[in-house]
Amino acid sequence: MIKRYFTGIDSEGNTSTVAFDLLKKTWNVVNKQSKNKIYTVPADKMIYFWENLQITNTTEVLNYYKLLIEERYSGLQYDIYIDKEKNTVHIMVLKDFNIPKDYYALDGEIFSLKRLLKINNEDTGYIFNFQGDKVVVVLVENSAISYYRVINGIKEINLILDQLPFIEKQKPLLVIGNVDLNTKKSLSQALSSSKIVENSYSLATAVALKQIFDSDFLSFKKSQITKEELEKLKVAILGLVLIYVGAFFTLSYFSQKAIKNMKLTQTKIFKSAFPDIPAVSPYQQLKAEVKTSLSFDLSKLLSQVNLPPNSKIYSIEYFEGVLTVKGESPTAPTFAKSVKKTPSGNFEFEIEVK
Incomplete structure (x- = not known):
């Protein structure tokens, strides 16, 4: 039996924990x-x-909405789901909300209410949460x-309903929070509800x-590894190290002969490619022959990388003609392969140039 546990905390500080059998x-x-x-x-x-839109390239859609949100809601934290x-495309922006330091994930209240309706065996209906x-x-x-809708300072049912964009009658009704039975009945009558959902x-x-x-x-959600997962990772790494050490000592005897044969092969290949050049150190000589061309290609790709001011570069990779730059910047770079906003307000990015 493998279980994971999650604790939910509502806006009033009430908690509940569920165990999920994987x-x-x-x-x-x-x-x-x-x-x-x-x-x-x-x-x-x-x-x-x-x-709603026709999505063919998720990266392009993601970058477009990131730029849109940065312009429309500058300085606010957000998340995008495609x-x-x-x-x-779904977008959620936080306003005047301080993210707790010990959070694992966040959940918008309206999605919690929708989920509450679902676990009460309804996928359609009204939810009213009185706080x-x-x-x-x-x-x-x-x-x-x-x-x-969020409605403040109004308690009369008719006035509350007047604030809604439209009314869909004969729907199931779920009412929670600080509310009495008479209010539930009044709501049900005003909406001609097909049923009042009994919340469990x-x-x-x-x-x-x-x-x-x-x-x-x-x-x-934060990208982090749990303590339990870290311990499992340590055990796995230790096992790999032991296997590597064993393989190293087992193969060390045979490796010397293999290296000697490889060097002879390098010499033969170099002589066939460059018959007029003495083969002293074939590998280093071959690197020298291609260095100029490689440096030119790499410099050309580097010149196409346009980073915002005060950017931090974590890694630069060049493989098979593709340059990949990963790092962090105070503003979102343009033409990035991927951009993710961090809780600190910066942007983790990955830029790929071909």
Whole structure:
């Protein structure tokens, strides 16, 4: 039995932990805390929108929306999810939200509410979340969010409904939060609801289930390795080292003869290619013959790399005529193969020039 644990934390600080069986693909709520903490981003501290378009090149689409968001929401953190199968781009931007240092992933409140509806066996319906003077309303159609609204300072049902862009009647209704039975009945009557969904789970449980249902969807997830995975990696590396050392000593006796034969072969090949040049050190001589051409090609590719000011370069690779530059910069470079915004506000990039 192999299980992973995730703790969901809603906007009011309530927590719930689920255990996910990786083999059986089943989950259950458990009474413990996990280091994999998933925090809710309140609906009034996020911006979410989606667009439908024909997606042929995901890199081009990603770079386009990164530039668009940087211009429209300068200085704010964001995440982008591209659904190539459905030709849809999803964007979530954080506003006035401080990301906890110990977070594993983030989950927008509206997605937690949609997930809460799902685990109550409904993929279509209204969700109303009453929190003090604030009401969050989400309409879900066939497991997709049709719209959401955050309504402040209004308690009368009719006035709340007046704030919605449109009303879809005869839909299932899920009401949670600080609300009484009379309010639920009034909402159901006003919406001509087909049924009132009896909620069996907390919102924090729906948050914890993000990693199981929507692991890569607008999660702002950090790229990091867990302590358990690090220990497994150490064991694997130690095993590889032992195998390498054993192979090295086993083959060392035979390697000297192989090297001698290889040098003879190098000499024969060099003489056949350059009969007028004495073969003193064939490998070094051959490198000298191609050095000028290689340096010219590499210099030409390097001149095409345009980095923003104050960029940091982590690696430069040149292989089979392709130059790859990886690094970090305060602004997103143009024409990058990939760009990822870090929690510190910088951009990790990879530029490829052919």
